[in-house]
Amino acid sequence: MYILGIETSCDETAASIIEASTKEKKINILSDVISSSLPLHSKTGGIIPEVAARQQLKYIIPVIKESLERAKINNSQIDVLSVTVGPGLVGSLLVGIETAKTLSFAWKKPLIPVNHLIGHVYANFTGGIKPDFPSIALIISGGHTDLLLMENFGQITLLGGTRDDAAGEAFDKIGRLLGLSYPAGPLIEEKAKKGDPKSFNFPRPMINSKNFDFSFSGLKTAVWREVQKINKPNEKIIDNICASVQKAISDILLAKTLNAAKKYKIKSILLSGGVSANLTIQENFKLNIKRHLPAVKFFVPEKALCTDNAAMIATSAFYNYQPIPWENIKADPELYF
Ligand code: KG4
Numbered sequence: 001m002y003i004l005g006i007e008t009s010c011d012e013t014a015a016s017i018i019e020a021s022t023k024e025k026k027i028n029i030l031s032d033v034i035s036s037s038l039p040l041h042s043k044t045g046g047i048i049p050e051v052a053a054r055q056q057l058k059y060i061i062p063v064i065k066e067s068l069e070r071a072k073i074n075n076s077q078i079d080v081l082s083v084t085v086g087p088g089l090v091g092s093l094l095v096g097i098e099t100a101k102t103l104s105f106a107w108k109k110p111l112i113p114v115n116h117l118i119g120h121v122y123a124n125f126t127g128g129i130k131p132d133f134p135s136i137a138l139i140i141s142g143g144h145t146d147l148l149l150m151e152n153f154g155q156i157t158l159l160g161g162t163r164d165d166a167a168g169e170a171f172d173k174i175g176r177l178l179g180l181s182y183p184a185g186p187l188i189e190e191k192a193k194k195g196d197p198k199s200f201n202f203p204r205p206m207i208n209s210k211n212f213d214f215s216f217s218g219l220k221t222a223v224w225r226e227v228q229k230i231n232k233p234n235e236k237i238i239d240n241i242c243a244s245v246q247k248a249i250s251d252i253l254l255a256k257t258l259n260a261a262k263k264y265k266i267k268s269i270l271l272s273g274g275v276s277a278n279l280t281i282q283e284n285f286k287l288n289i290k291r292h293l294p295a296v297k298f299f300v301p302e303k304a305l306c307t308d309n310a311a312m313i314a315t316s317a318f319y320n321y322q323p324i325p326w327e328n329i330k331a332d333p334e335l336y337f
């Protein structure tokens with residue numbers, strides 16, 4: 001079957017067509033088109049919702065059109081539509097949702113609403129990979145840091161989340177303190193390559209707490225204090241701060257994931273979300289999972305599927321096939337688990 005996925009929860013306008021086989025649970029991404037308004041936001045140091053929504057309106061039709069062209073199929077061949085309904089910015093979400101509803105009505109195709117966060121987890125299954133369940137899934141994005149127990153497809157329980165900033169948000173806010181443009185995650189990763197992760201001993205909030213919650217705002221404050229003390233840090237110091245911050249964030253994420261993995265006796269660990277594109281974090285996970293839980297398999301989506309995309313939305317719709325009448329589909333900016 002052919003599934004069209006539409007994702008417009010934030011600053012990316014994305015459409016993808018996947019070919020999925022129910023029998024073999026095999027997935028083929030035929031097209032994965034993304035138009036990002038990020039360059040506009042890097043100038044303002046963060047996303048301005050009004051600007052993001054206007055860009056969504058401008059690009060939604062061309063992006064969907066291109067996803068059909070690249071997949072070399074026409075709309076009559078599409079079997080089902082899927083769209084992100086939350087969480088996200090309401091103005092951005094509405095553009096994708098109203099477009100999907102209109103197409104569902106006009107093309108007479110069923111429509112599946114998708115939780116963006118669950119979509120991130122399913123980025124791990126875009127190739128049709130079937131991990132051994134139960135799994136621990138860690139979503140690390142700009143808006144969320146969530147640790148989940150996944151007992152099977154469609155069976156997800158929230159174990160813990162962030163009490164303040166998300167991991168990506170911590171990267172972005174700390175980057176801002178260091179004068180880096182938005183989004184700072186990839187820039188911090190680059191600078192960290194030249195720095196020493198042991199040069200600053202930044203705190204690792206809640207790393208030893210018994211629960212599976214996270215907190216990153218104390219780390220941000222510690223970096224702010226350090227930057228105030230140094231007053232105009234040079235390039236070398238900035239590289240060292242970046243390496244130390246990245247290590248602190250990575251250590252917290254890893255410790256909580258390993259604790260959950262041991263507690264629930266799981267068979268695989270799934271990373272997802274923009275921060276999981278970070279190769280140093282991936283390496284830290286790979287190495288320590290092998291060392292502490294050698295029987296546990298580790299999965300992370302390919303780089304382009306870590307950040308927001310529509311292939312993950314279509315894939316999530318395939319594994320959780322629950323169409324609902326378009327009249328009943330609404331945006332839910334606060335949607336969670
Ligand atoms: O999943 P995503 O594309 O969007 C949300 O749903 O939030 O995640 C975006 C976040 C941003 O905070 C960005 O700084 C972070 O992911 N990010 C990274 C890297 N690439 C993106 N953080 C650390 N290292 C990276 N390489």
Ligand code: ZN
Nearest residue numbers: 120141307308
């Ligand atoms: Zn996301």
